[in-house]
Amino acid sequence: MSAGAHVQLLYLVATGLFILSLRWMSDPATARRGVFSGVAAMALAVAGTLAGVAGGHGGHYGWILLAFALGSMLGYPLAQVPLTAVPQRTALSHAFGGLAAGLVGTAKFFLYHGQGSREALTPFIVVAIAAEILLGFLTFTGSLMAAGKLQEVKWIPQRPVTYPGQNVVNLGLLVLALALGVALVLDPLAPWAPAAFLAMIALSLAFGVLMIIPIGGADMPTVISILNAYAGLSAVAMGFVLNNKLLITAGALDGSSGLILSIIMCKAMNRSFANVLFGAFGQAVPAAAAHEARNYKPDTAESAAQLMAEAGLVVIVPGYGMAVAQAQHRVRELYDQLKKRGVRVKFAIHPVAGRMPGHMNVLLAEAEIPYDDLVEMDDINGEMPQADVALIIGANDVVNPAARTDPGSPIYGMPIIDADRARTIYAIKRSKNPGFAGIENELYYLDKTFMLFGDAKAVVGELAKQLAGESGMH
Numbered sequence: 001m002s003a004g005a006h007v008q009l010l011y012l013v014a015t016g017l018f019i020l021s022l023r024w025m026s027d028p029a030t031a032r033r034g035v036f037s038g039v040a041a042m043a044l045a046v047a048g049t050l051a052g053v054a055g056g057h058g059g060h061y062g063w064i065l066l067a068f069a070l071g072s073m074l075g076y077p078l079a080q081v082p083l084t085a086v087p088q089r090t091a092l093s094h095a096f097g098g099l100a101a102g103l104v105g106t107a108k109f110f111l112y113h114g115q116g117s118r119e120a121l122t123p124f125i126v127v128a129i130a131a132e133i134l135l136g137f138l139t140f141t142g143s144l145m146a147a148g149k150l151q152e153v154k155w156i157p158q159r160p161v162t163y164p165g166q167n168v169v170n171l172g173l174l175v176l177a178l179a180l181g182v183a184l185v186l187d188p189l190a191p192w193a194p195a196a197f198l199a200m201i202a203l204s205l206a207f208g209v210l211m212i213i214p215i216g217g218a219d220m221p222t223v224i225s226i227l228n229a230y231a232g233l234s235a236v237a238m239g240f241v242l243n244n245k246l247l248i249t250a251g252a253l254d255g256s257s258g259l260i261l262s263i264i265m266c267k268a269m270n271r272s273f274a275n276v277l278f279g280a281f282g283q284a285v286p287a288a289a290a291h292e293a294r295n296y297k298p299d300t301a302e303s304a305a306q307l308m309a310e311a312g313l314v315v316i317v318p319g320y321g322m323a324v325a326q327a328q329h330r331v332r333e334l335y336d337q338l339k340k341r342g343v344r345v346k347f348a349i350h351p352v353a354g355r356m357p358g359h360m361n362v363l364l365a366e367a368e369i370p371y372d373d374l375v376e377m378d379d380i381n382g383e384m385p386q387a388d389v390a391l392i393i394g395a396n397d398v399v400n401p402a403a404r405t406d407p408g409s410p411i412y413g414m415p416i417i418d419a420d421r422a423r424t425i426y427a428i429k430r431s432k433n434p435g436f437a438g439i440e441n442e443l444y445y446l447d448k449t450f451m452l453f454g455d456a457k458a459v460v461g462e463l464a465k466q467l468a469g470e471s472g473m474h
């Protein structure tokens with residue numbers, strides 16, 4: 001077998017492992033195996049590519065090692081971020097992926113242009129290069145903006161920034177960039193081609209920024225997933241430019257999984273792609289004056305624990321606040337205490353609770369809560385009227401009944417966990433602040449709702465302690 005054939009074989013195995021990785025990651029029982037096979041696939045891909053370099057231009061290892069060292073220096077701290085920061089960390093990865101694709105496309109174009117090579121700059125290759133730099137560079141700036149918005153970087157406004165004619169301006173930029181791309185395909189060796197190429201890069205970079213500013217912070221996780229799809233597609237284009245089959249297949253897997261994930265998120269929020277991308281969701285919602293006079297009913301952990309101890313069914317609804325407080329291990333203690341007393345306990349999992357799909361599942365799995373007691377939204381809602389207690393731990397938007405009842409609400413139509421249909425509701429949060437969508441929640445004002453104010457970890461710990469029969473509240 002020739003050296004080239006060995007590399008292709010490695011690529012084939014890597015592709016198979018990437019596919020298995022996605023397959024395995026879709027089930028908690030096999031997810032760990034999925035992660036390992038993804039890592040193994042990437043290691044094989046890198047090994048195959050390095051072997052290919054050795055076959056061709058062996059003298060470049062120094063540069064590769066330097067890039068490897070720089071990449072590791074950036075990658076290591078990125079791997080240390082807390083779970084709640086994973087969406088913005090992921091956006092940064094997409095930004096680097098987009099930048100890499102854009103730079104490779106740029107290098108290839110100027111290399112071939114410099115050589116005056118018509119054979120290299122075939123219409124097909126120029127189309128691939130144009131797609132690569134357009135998607136790559138807009139993913140780069142778009143992802144940086146998205147990460148900045150999620151991280152709440154001061155100089156990037158969280159709220160959507162809109163102005164009249166915005167969509168026309170954005171569309172105009174895109175059309176201009178595409179027109180330049182078409183001109184380059186028609187005459188890639190023209191004397192104006194390098195200038196047109198650089199203009200196309202500038203337009204793509206600007207488009208990435210302008211595309212993100214009208215989108216509110218609340219929609220960023222969905223946008224990041226869409227950018228993931230763009231980064232994948234730019235990798236596909238790069239695969240065609242470099243004639244690398246693994247890049248084509250891995251990019252296609254990346255692109256399609258990003259797209260599927262964004263569709264899942266849009267469905268869970270009852271929104272369309274167009275609405276996410278152009279809807280300026282999360283613009284300041286006028287505060288409802290009628291709500292100001294009303295009060296929450298605070299209660300103590302002691303009486304909440306008492307009621308739960310006598311309950312037949314307790315449904316726990318975790319949300320972003322549980323993740324912020326890292327309360328999952330206390331939740332496990334509470335679960336154990338309730339189980340010990342013969343109470344049935346179920347966890348109601350909303351598909352977009354927290355800040356990324358599967359966020360609650362990961363945290364509860366970390367605390368080793370049996371997976372069978374995690375119930376998807378559609379399955380638990382039928383049981384909510386039988387729940388004696390709904391215990392809401394740092395969830396807000398995903399239990400907001402306005403989604404069902406108030407056609408004027410920005411979240412109207414979003415499927416929710418019907419916590420309001422439980423007999424009694426206890427809600428744990430620190431203050432009267434709204435959730436991610438920035439809107440009031442009627443649920444907290446119901447006659448049967450009681451607030452347990454405080455940090456989720458402390459309050460759930462106290463509930464578990466009360467149930468364990470230990471005295472003293474702090």
Ligand code: NAP
Binds near residue numbers: 434
């Ligand atoms: P949420 O609406 O953001 O509400 C979280 C609540 O937790 C807040 O009201 C906050 O109130 C409370 N909280 C924060 N820190 C806390 C702490 N340490 N202890 C106790 N409570 C704490 O969260 P959610 O109900 O999980 O809804 C998720 C939101 O993210 C939805 O709007 C969803 O559309 C959006 N989103 C999610 C995804 C995804 O993939 N998961 C994707 C796109 C968008 P206090 O400040 O008063 O404590």
